[in-house]
Amino acid sequence: MSMRQSQPELKQARQQVMASTQILQNLIPPTVSYTTQGHVLIIGPEDLARLAADSLPTMASRVILANETITSQDEAHLEKVINAAEGVESFYNKLKGIKGFLGQFQVNVDADEGGVAELSKVAIRQAHFDIILDLSTSPCINLEMLPVGYLYVGQDEAKLADAIAQIPDLVGEFDKPRYVKVNAEVCAHNRNGLNGCNRCLNFCPADAISSIEQKIEIDPYLCHGAGSCTNLCPTGAISYDLPTPASLHSYLEKLISRYRKEAQVAPVILFHDNMNGSELITEQLSGDVLPIALEEITVASIDHWLAALAHGAREVLILNTDSSAPTLVQMLQGELSLANRILDEMGQPQRLRLINETDLANLAEPLAISTTWPVIVPMVHTATPNVTNAKRDMLYQAIDHLNSQAASIQTQVAIANVPYGQVKVDVDKCTLCMSCVSTCPTQALKDGGDKPALHFVEQDCVQCGLCESACPEKVISLVAQVNFDKESRQALTTLKEEAPFECIRCGSEFATQSMVHKMVEMVGAHSAFSANVERLKMCGDCRVKDMFEDILQDPEKQLR
Numbered sequence: 001m002s003m004r005q006s007q008p009e010l011k012q013a014r015q016q017v018m019a020s021t022q023i024l025q026n027l028i029p030p031t032v033s034y035t036t037q038g039h040v041l042i043i044g045p046e047d048l049a050r051l052a053a054d055s056l057p058t059m060a061s062r063v064i065l066a067n068e069t070i071t072s073q074d075e076a077h078l079e080k081v082i083n084a085a086e087g088v089e090s091f092y093n094k095l096k097g098i099k100g101f102l103g104q105f106q107v108n109v110d111a112d113e114g115g116v117a118e119l120s121k122v123a124i125r126q127a128h129f130d131i132i133l134d135l136s137t138s139p140c141i142n143l144e145m146l147p148v149g150y151l152y153v154g155q156d157e158a159k160l161a162d163a164i165a166q167i168p169d170l171v172g173e174f175d176k177p178r179y180v181k182v183n184a185e186v187c188a189h190n191r192n193g194l195n196g197c198n199r200c201l202n203f204c205p206a207d208a209i210s211s212i213e214q215k216i217e218i219d220p221y222l223c224h225g226a227g228s229c230t231n232l233c234p235t236g237a238i239s240y241d242l243p244t245p246a247s248l249h250s251y252l253e254k255l256i257s258r259y260r261k262e263a264q265v266a267p268v269i270l271f272h273d274n275m276n277g278s279e280l281i282t283e284q285l286s287g288d289v290l291p292i293a294l295e296e297i298t299v300a301s302i303d304h305w306l307a308a309l310a311h312g313a314r315e316v317l318i319l320n321t322d323s324s325a326p327t328l329v330q331m332l333q334g335e336l337s338l339a340n341r342i343l344d345e346m347g348q349p350q351r352l353r354l355i356n357e358t359d360l361a362n363l364a365e366p367l368a369i370s371t372t373w374p375v376i377v378p379m380v381h382t383a384t385p386n387v388t389n390a391k392r393d394m395l396y397q398a399i400d401h402l403n404s405q406a407a408s409i410q411t412q413v414a415i416a417n418v419p420y421g422q423v424k425v426d427v428d429k430c431t432l433c434m435s436c437v438s439t440c441p442t443q444a445l446k447d448g449g450d451k452p453a454l455h456f457v458e459q460d461c462v463q464c465g466l467c468e469s470a471c472p473e474k475v476i477s478l479v480a481q482v483n484f485d486k487e488s489r490q491a492l493t494t495l496k497e498e499a500p501f502e503c504i505r506c507g508s509e510f511a512t513q514s515m516v517h518k519m520v521e522m523v524g525a526h527s528a529f530s531a532n533v534e535r536l537k538m539c540g541d542c543r544v545k546d547m548f549e550d551i552l553q554d555p556e557k558q559l560r
């Protein structure tokens with residue numbers, strides 16, 4: 001396959017293929033509703049806040065929280081301020097904190113009589129404010145993605161005019177999609193009170209995700225659908241809903257294969273966000289670049305990028321605009337560098353790139369370079385039978401295919417802090433108690449059924465560390481790595497196995513050898529047990545029988 005068509009031909013092929021290929025979306029997605037009556041709190045210098053309040057006469061109520069000194073002593077200005085928003089009360093209490101979202105803002109301030117007071121209760125006898133207009137020099141809510149209903153304009157007149165026009169429309173009932181869902185069954189955050197994975201918790205620019213009573217919870221009212229949590233989740237426990245990961249995979253596969261067939265060229269996939277990136281996609285875009293609009297650029301994750309290449313794209317670009325939240329960009333850079341490192345190890349070119357607006361305008365040269373790279377033959381992938389590990393299965397299928405198209409390395413590459421790798425067990429000290437197996441959320445660790453054994457499948461391990469914490473003997477350690485050897489990665493390996501221990505009285509198998517030896521070693525030396533060490537080698541029934549026989553023979557023994 002080679003670049004042998006003209007730009008008009010390529011653009012025509014793109015147009016045809018994109019028109020006939022759609023992402024399957026839930027047309028009636030689950031939503032959350034906001035209800036507001038129009039109680040507005042205006043925070044900022046009192047003069048500006050009062051003038052803003054004057055421009056919002058139709059609201060149910062207006063309250064000013066003056067947190068900065070007035071901006072001008074000009075007489076005419078002050079005259080205007082004095083006559084503005086008559087009847088609107090100003091409060092001067094120190095702001096302690098704001099929580100909530102459209103229709104539910106709780107604003108805490110220092111109370112006059114000491115302690116903390118809820119301003120809405122004091123000012124308007126309501127449980128909350130509906131809308132906050134913030135004119136402060138710096139925002140009172142310090143988040144990259146602000147809650148719906150909180151409008152920070154600072155002292156920017158154009159933004160203030162926009163907000164004043166928008167606020168009266170924020171009265172009534174509004175719906176917003178639930179972008180993300182959580183499947184607690186497969187989440188590796190916490191098991192049996194032990195802490196494991198925290199990957200999703202650190203990159204939410206809207207502060208919508210938290211660990212509540214040891215469970216990962218998303219506040220759907222605060223969630224903007226940024227997708228950093230779903231991008232980083234190694235188990236797929238937290239997943240995007242618009243589109244689902246499976247829909248996006250299927251769309252990528254169809255789009256790339258149809259384009260390759262139509263244009264006879266390996267395309268470049270360009271992920272961009274709906275809101276700001278779409279404006280930058282014009283007819284000037286090279287005909288071999290297929291733009292895909294997502295709610296945020298983080299919605300497609302490492303499995304989608306590498307699968308797109310494995311389906312036959314020659315490059316994947318992600319368009320970062322000035323509006324992308326810095327936290328999301330930082331997160332993407334980390335994941336892209338990991339994915340490119342994986343490509344590099346197998347001898348593939350660096351096919352994944354985060355680009356900005358200037359790069360987008362200057363794509364011709366890099367695109368010409370990538371046409372000289374080896375063309376990837378599309379993979380024939382198998383639908384994953386294991387739905388709980390679908391994300392990892394797809395990722396590894398893509399890695400294996402890309403590897404087979406390059407150096408076919410069979411090595412393991414140690415990379416710190418990645419959710420892929422092995423567990424190591426000190427077999428001499430492991431008692432096969434199976435605490436780790438019952439804690440492992442992905443079933444990477446398995447018991448031996450009827451036989452005392454501990455088995456492990458590397459491909460299923462997300463390096464959450466729950467097994468390490470659960471192990472009472474402290475003999476488990478984690479080894480983060482990417483294993484390019486498919487066979488060893490997918491194999492059920494035996495970490496330890498041994499014969500069962502047979503009761504010395506009835507011969508039934510009742511424990512593992514290691515466990516009985518450990519018990520004998522630990523409690524056998526204790527004065528209360530030393531006379532009856534042999535009983536530790538008996539099953540429960542025989543131990544009771546043996547004790548009663550002892551008592552019958554010598555009834556006073558138990559009193560001694």
Ligand code: SF4
Pocket residue numbers: 186187188189197198199200201216229232233234235236237238
């Ligand atoms: S498994 Fe996923 S949802 Fe659970 S803590 Fe880790 S990243 Fe979060």
Ligand code: SF4
Pocket residue numbers: 188423439440441442443444445460461462463464465466467468478
């Ligand atoms: S084997 Fe251990 S580290 Fe790996 S997924 Fe299971 S509990 Fe987590």
